[in-house]
Amino acid sequence: MENTVVLKFGGTSVGTIEKIKKISNYLKQRVYKGEKLVVVVSAMGKTTDNLIKQVEEITNNPDIRELDTLLAIGEQNTISLMAITLNEIGIKSRSLTGMQAGIKTFGKHTKSKIANIDSDFIKDELKKFDVLVVAGFQGFNENKEITTLGRGGSDTSAVAIAAAIESPCEIYTDVHGVYSTDPRVYPEAIKLDEISYEEMLELSALGAGVLESRCIEIAKNYNIPIYLAKTLSGKKGTWIMSKENLLEKKVVTGVALDKDVLHVTIICKDFSSDFIEELFNQLDYYSVNIDMISQVVFDDKVNVSFTCKNSDRNFLNSILEIIDSKYKDIQYDIKSNFSKLSIVGSGMRDVSGVAARAFRTLCSNNIKFYQVTTSEISISYAIDLSDSEKAVQLFCKEFEL
Amino acid sequence: MENTVVLKFGGTSVGTIEKIKKISNYLKQRVYKGEKLVVVVSAMGKTTDNLIKQVEEITNNPDIRELDTLLAIGEQNTISLMAITLNEIGIKSRSLTGMQAGIKTFGKHTKSKIANIDSDFIKDELKKFDVLVVAGFQGFNENKEITTLGRGGSDTSAVAIAAAIESPCEIYTDVHGVYSTDPRVYPEAIKLDEISYEEMLELSALGAGVLESRCIEIAKNYNIPIYLAKTLSGKKGTWIMSKENLLEKKVVTGVALDKDVLHVTIICKDFSSDFIEELFNQLDYYSVNIDMISQVVFDDKVNVSFTCKNSDRNFLNSILEIIDSKYKDIQYDIKSNFSKLSIVGSGMRDVSGVAARAFRTLCSNNIKFYQVTTSEISISYAIDLSDSEKAVQLFCKEFEL
Structure with missing residues (x-):
């Protein structure tokens, strides 16, 4: 109207x-x-x-x-x-x-x-x-x-x-708008004037968002521009809109950090797809929301890793007990004190070398990463919690955020 | 159901x-x-x-x-x-x-x-x-x-x-139910086991009611018995029901006292029905709720008396100014410190002598009444506020309430 x-x-x-x-x-x-x-x-x-x-x-x-x-x-x-x-x-x-x-x-x-x-x-x-x-x-x-x-x-x-x-x-x-990363972690973080729905969705799902994903999904589906700003501040906020309307496409728009991460690795020495099915059925039954799923098979062993929230620890224990009783030769490892670090940017699709710059930044600063997952516009790393704030600052400097 | x-x-x-x-x-x-x-x-x-x-x-x-x-x-x-x-x-x-x-x-x-x-x-x-x-x-x-x-x-x-x-x-x-009169005025007041809608309506309209009139009107129209009792007391309350279902019809069921009464008398020496019309139009315009209306004509003078609430005093002053400016030879008198005392009972219709007993009680105890109005099941007196509690007690004794 x-x-x-x-x-x-x-x-x-x-x-x-x-x-x-x-x-x-x-x-x-x-x-x-x-x-x-x-x-x-x-x-x-x-x-x-x-x-x-x-x-x-x-x-x-x-x-x-x-x-x-x-x-x-x-x-x-x-x-x-x-x-x-x-x-x-x-x-x-x-x-x-x-x-x-x-x-x-x-x-x-x-x-x-x-x-x-x-x-x-x-x-x-x-x-x-x-x-x-x-x-x-x-x-x-x-x-x-x-x-x-x-x-x-x-x-x-x-x-x-x-x-x-x-x-x-x-x-x-x-808050004054959407920042390139959490200003509490990196005080020089800049407020973005604009961001695409897709980038905002990645940031939101990754735990850095000021807005819930479903809210951005609706805006994206109906192409409704959202203006996010601080109440009665008179200061400029952030426009969230379709990427076609963005004035400037940045390669990397933001860095998100999720500190509530439990990292789980399960190895089944005797590969069977049954095992995988049973595992995901159980996770679903207990409503454990999992993220950063990766699966590798080598030497007939299957290695499944994923992350979830620390609050799901008790459910996980129950699930692993069940799995353990059904399948022989299961090894598992649950690590807390992990965090998930992600870089997001719709420009990543077009510009090569973002992944290389990110890996180089972590390696040259001796920050270990235990798992990596990617989407079209994001790369996420599971790293030690103790390294996480330093890693955010390194990424912000590297990508000029 | x-x-x-x-x-x-x-x-x-x-x-x-x-x-x-x-x-x-x-x-x-x-x-x-x-x-x-x-x-x-x-x-x-x-x-x-x-x-x-x-x-x-x-x-x-x-x-x-x-x-x-x-x-x-x-x-x-x-x-x-x-x-x-x-x-x-x-x-x-x-x-x-x-x-x-x-x-x-x-x-x-x-x-x-x-x-x-x-x-x-x-x-x-x-x-x-x-x-x-x-x-x-x-x-x-x-x-x-x-x-x-x-x-x-x-x-x-x-x-x-x-x-x-x-x-x-x-x-x-x-409260424990409906009482024959306000127990704060007459501590020996008895709780009624039952009362008819009509009697309750009189008591309610007269200011003694624990229930609003419109609520009793609905019950009466649909013949819905109401049981009124104290929350979780386990004690017997009062049934409010159609008079046909009452076990015992008392001549006088209750005595009500309304202490918020302003008594107004207006005398117009030159009788005109215009004057009456104008007066009631003005009362209606200012939403003054009037009660105990009586009108007497003698020697071509018209005397109108009514009661209203003390909070309507300012409206009344405005109304009387208007009347005074339009009609010559108007005298008026507004008395506060009045109360309205009423006896209610559906048995009154059938039993003569109730009015006589009531008048006799007031007269023999030197209680002046300035105005009397009656309905089929009630008699109301405008009396001095200072006499009112004594009058309630006398009526309760006279009618064994």
Whole structure:
């Protein structure tokens, strides 16, 4: 829609009535410029935590359908207060819960996915009101039950609404934008003016992201540009957009570091594809999310390596016990204190030598890497945790990030 | 519906998680006896007050549509916590917001009225669940906006649902039932085992009621018996039912005292019906709720008396200024420190002499009454506030209440 923008403000940005008033005044300026706004908000500051504390007084294993009904209160609180504030300062505004906005979801409670959004309704409401304040993170399913979208849910709501009404999406948060790497590790890290969906997806999946992958996936599928910036800072943020629209294609855009890595190696001396199947079935059964999978066969031995999160250690032990009891001649090794270091850049596809420069950097600085995996626009290394911050700094210097 | 009961618990009864757990355990016992339950709950304790405080940080005149969206949070909090608790103790339960329960309303935000309830949906859900926990006080209108029902709204929700599914309604509160008069005024006041809708309506309208009139009106229209008792006290409460079903018809059931009474007398020396019309138009325009209206004409003078609430004093002054400027020879007198004393009893219709006994009681004890009005089942006196508690005690003795 012309002149329509979707804006999203997170929980810290709307943490107090004072902050809601400041954002409302900012929105007023935007409306005076002739824009129609859809504002997606999260629950105020600690609201969600307080609701969860109520539940913990009852049980550690609540009915998830009812948990969703409870959690949805948080955003309903913010939307009504913001709509009251906007109307008070003369801006025609209306609040919409997820259900009222027609955000239809499917899948499990507490981690539902958006199926579709009633874009006609939202477009009609925008004819009557200058600002629609929509509850992020929530929707409803085919049984008219209240659902929530899980981690990063409000960002996903915002991008999905932007896709539905074909408008750009501005996400305001407590960071200034997307950086070439984590500024806490490499203080000279630069804020990127722009980044492609694909690069952002790699960075997000790799654990460095300020946005959840699924949110970027939607933006990519509908070609909705996302602008990520710090709330009311007035400073330039980062545009996330299709690579065709990027002004400048960098060879390497960013370096991501994931410190929560458990590295697992299993060797089966008597090669059988049964063994592989059984292993992955078990991993699936225990919902262990695995990454950096590689498999090598030599001398009729099969060597499988992968990484997973440290929190999956107990599941892994159970799985290996089962495997061990079924197959003879199994050896395995689980190493913690690992990290995954990745370099990402859509320019990698076209420019050769990136891999060579990366390997050379690690080798000449005596940083061991135990495993390497690659995608079209990224290279990832499993390295010792103790080496990881030094490696980030070396890569940033090498690739001028 | 057979074996189905609607129960309502007020804000104090569900004020803490501990109390919600206790009520849930009680409901479990009822389910084990083979009952299907619809439980209507209010917001927990101070929740609504806290939400209103948030609004007061923004404005004293909030958009009422948005205020309703905000206030509805309170009950949504209670229903989800109670459903989580019930499921935790093994009772199949589901929460329903006003909108989910199909409580359709009409009229103004913050004081909407129930138009109808989706009884088929509730009956279907009761086949699947043993306890439905429904948010009281709220519904939705034809534009799918969240609405609230105003004062006594949760009681009204409960009785309306009971009417819709043809079940009795139990209302649990912080009093033991309906008393013959206010126990704070007359400590020997007796709790009534039963009372007719009509008597309860008189008591309620007269300011003595534990239930709002509109709630009793619905019960009367659909002939739904209401049981009013103290939450989890185990003590017998009061049945409110059709007079045909009362075991014993008392001549006088109760005495009500309303201490918030302003007594107004206006004398127009030059009789004109214009004057009366203008007066009532003005009262209507300023929304002054008047009561105990009486009009006498003598010697071509017209004398109009009525009572209203003390908070309407400013409106009254404005009205009398207008009247005074339009009509000559107007005299008026506004007296505060008045109270309205009423005796109520459906037996009055059949038994003569009640009025005589009441007048005799007041006169022989030197209690002045300035105005008397009667209905079929009640007599009301405007008396000095200073006499009022003594008068209640005299009536209670006279009519053995």
